[in-house]
Amino acid sequence: LALKVMRLTKPTLFTNIPVTCEEKDLPGDLFNQLMRDDPSTVNGAEVLMLGEMLTLPQNFGNIFLGETFSSYISVHNDSNQVVKDILVKADLQTSSQRLNLSASNAAVAELKPDCCIDDVIHHEVKEIGTHILVCAVSYTTQAGEKMYFRKFFKFQVLKPLDVKTKFYNAETDEVFLEAQIQNMTTSPMFMEKVSLEPSIMYNVTELNSVSQAGECVSTFGSRAYLQPMDTRQYLYCLKPKNEFAEKAGIIKGVTVIGKLDIVWKTNLGERGRLQTSQLQRMAPGYGDVRLSLEAIPDTVNLEEPFHITCKITNCSSERTMDLVLEMCNTNSIHWCGISGRQLGKLHPSSSLCLALTLLSSVQGLQSISGLRLTDTFLKRTYEYDDIAQVCVVSSAIKVES
């Protein structure tokens, strides 16, 4: 018996080399006629290079993590005698495990001369590195002799993608995730799906399409695919779910954000799929007391009072605070109201809202600074500078505009 193995990557389309001439040229219609007679050209559009003829894969090619390894295994009886009890077993040995890929493990009763046993195996590749396809054949000859042989086919599984991520923490509790995905293969890659599967604490909005005239248009335009070594950047916005956002203490320290699920296709729909590991981010530390802004105007008039609303949250685990608010003027920002007032007791994980009034004496983009909170229990002062920025314009300009 002989064993043959061929990897079944997708077939390719035959391309021909169009050479045409015009009627007045020396060969007359000859070149065009030759192209019409060529079965690999497109009937009626012979100059079109990409034909319709399928050709079988010509070499093993590359295989990438997440793709499906398909292979044809053929056991052929080259002898002139009938062989009995044939058992073909195909295993895949990876660096960590051994998998059985044969569709059936039942033995074939007999195989006549010049006949073959065919099997097509599929396996989604889940590991990088060396893989060995081990094909074992055992059979009994006519003489009753038990025969056994095996063959090894070694191949490497390569990494198809490079993924890099970046987090941005917004002033609100939102988190923006930027993911760069690079095509490390040698063929163009069509990204069928790149989605972020959030962890239970978050809701996710994909920011990779824009609405144009009622239609959702991908930000990548008509370029639906990635050339080799091209990188594409995806953006996601994550918002903590309400139940978690309320309990301020929970999202703290290292948290799991979710994972990216990537599905791509290459030549003639050859499919691959990968998921990243859980993406983690370090939530910004807010200390014991967090001051966040609830409302602030973006543009204000010079020397006119305006209002902001702050939210003060006790982020500590079990300590009740008694807070005093102080407001220190800066060069440009002047607070209105009483400095040093008591805010009362604040229990852990609870918050209070505070309306404040201030005015700016300088035009331009001004930073709001100078808030101080003092916890009278611990005698500890928390300083809040650069909380936000406002654009200060002269009132005259404002009227004009």
Added chain:
Amino acid sequence: MEDAGGGEETPAPEAPHPPQLAPPEEQGLLFQEETIDLGGDEFGSEENETASEGSSPLADKLNEHMMESVLISDSPNSEGDAGDLGRVRDEAEPGGEGDPGPEPAGTPSPSGEADGDCAPEDAAPSSGGAPRQDAAREVPGSEAARPEQEPPVAEPVPVCTIFSQRAPPASGDGFEPQMVKSPSFGGASEASARTPPQVVQPSPSLSTFFGDTAASHSLASDFFDSFTTSAFISVSNPGAGSPAPASPPPLAVPGTEGRPEPVAMRGPQAAAPPASPEPFAHIQAVFAGSDDPFATALSMSEMDRRNDAWLPGEATRGVLRAVATQQRGAVFVDKENLTMPGLRFDNIQGDAVKDLMLRFLGEKAAAKRQVLNADSVEQSFVGLKQLISCRNWRAAVDLCGRLLTAHGQGYGKSGLLTSHTTDSLQLWFVRLALLVKLGLFQNAEMEFEPFGNLDQPDLYYEYYPHVYPGRRGSMVPFSMRILHAELQQYLGNPQESLDRLHKVKTVCSKILANLEQGLAEDGGMSSVTQEGRQGCSYLVASIRLWRSRLGRVMYSMANCLLLMKDYVLAVEAYHSVIKYYPEQEPQLLSGIGRISLQIGDIKTAEKYFQDVEKVTQKLDGLQGKIMVLMNSAFLHLGQNNFAEAHRFFTEILRMDPRNAVANNNAAVCLLYLGKLKDSLRQLEAMVQQDPRHYLHESVLFNLTTMYELESSRSMQKKQALLEAVAGKEGDSFNTQCLKLA
């Protein structure tokens, strides 16, 4: 598919690896009978650190928002792997597997002259002295006669002698510019009054010989005689070699001028002022050669004019203008600006099929292999066409070479002065086109090189006013320009291809714009427009021609972009081709759909295939239905559904049993379905059914691949295929697909 629960498929990296102990099968490895390393090479060690730290360069660390490498699998993915990814094991083979490069054999094979020689110079049948009545110009015989025999090495500067009334320039090359007096000289007014239209030279165009192949009166052999005279003189050289007859009656023009082309004779002729040479020269100077009604009207058929039109570049235009105006002096053209082609390799003929037969089937079998070669056909255009159509392209290349040798542009003649004719350019085109068809791109490139950018002044008819009186435009066939541009992409310079195609496109667009404004191709006043309806129909035909040429350029661009894998632009370009060839819309849309499939974009492919369906509904023919079925089959292929794809291909075969594509593709699907034997049967049946048609490279490639997969006795079966090929295919057959070597 088995990946339904994708979440678990790729384990998270924090999951500890199973310790990488020696696999239990280790012993098995010791017994192995055979190990085939499909990867082809050793791989980076797996002990590398995980990438997350290593991959972030210092610059990133300085950045506040640091990019992090993310693990996408549980196995350690070393950065070092990245370098290995780019490897493709088997790059496209450099096309010229068999090309021997320029052979050292120094001289052109003498056989070229051997077969058709012995036509003495004076036997040049083409016609006596330039019999033009009106243009009182003198035609020196020297020009046309110069190129052959001894190459005029001594002459440093090519001289275009147009009017050589003065003492002939002393030249060391042994050639004397002969003064040929036009019969009308001195008696111009008288002569022009006579104006016998049949005197007009036959246009030196091939159409005379090849317009209608079979029914043509002009026997190719007649033609050939003139073609291979040792002192090569093209038929189309009216003044060639004529021994200066002072006053032959113009009516007695012998030879080939069976087809006078009276087309443009009347109007302008009547308007021609009877002029002695002197004033005429002035007139010419005034017209500056741009739209001289005389010239255009003289002997240029409309067809020629339309086909040959081209817009020369700035420098070339200057030279041509000088040629047209400087009647008395010589125009000096720098040698660098002249085209001096020559064969660069002597003989690429040879028959790969026969070689293989010798190797595998023995001499006896090989002896049975009979193909035409350059010696076995008539040494003429007819023989050439015969070789081409029975696919003996190597022999055809060889024959082209012989004919060119006869023209003085043979082996080793590159860089030597020569003159060009319509025929020589056509021969070059055929030779180069066949080289490209054979995949001998390097060879084609070598021989293309002396032609520069196909815009040198001596490639224009205006450069030879005495040979092609009044004829204008470029001798370079349009298809040769396309070939010239496309060649680069096969040599791995697609960008250069695009550049060249863009240049061709610019000229085409300009000509088309001129035509659409009712002007002549070159932007001059169209002399035909005045002729009312006839002019109008000329314009329409011309616009049609140039539109289709523009479309052809766009086609090439699209193909080139496809080759560059710039799919977005390629798709755009194919869309624009539809504008020029609306009848090819369904095929082109299907093609675009297949491009999308190739990228992996199934949805877009589906969208295009639906468009095809809409377009073909209007056509309701078998072809349309087949196209729709074919597309559906491809779509299923893209969805990994080989069973359905096979069903559709089979459906096509039911409607059109001779459809080679469907036949082959159905067989391929069968293989993917695990039915090797069925697949083989189908392909074998197909090849046996109509070997002439189905012995195609791609089919045979599939067949041999399956033979290899099937059994250890693939060699015998391949040899059987070789025998089948030997019986049917010419010497241009690409034996690589048999995988015998």
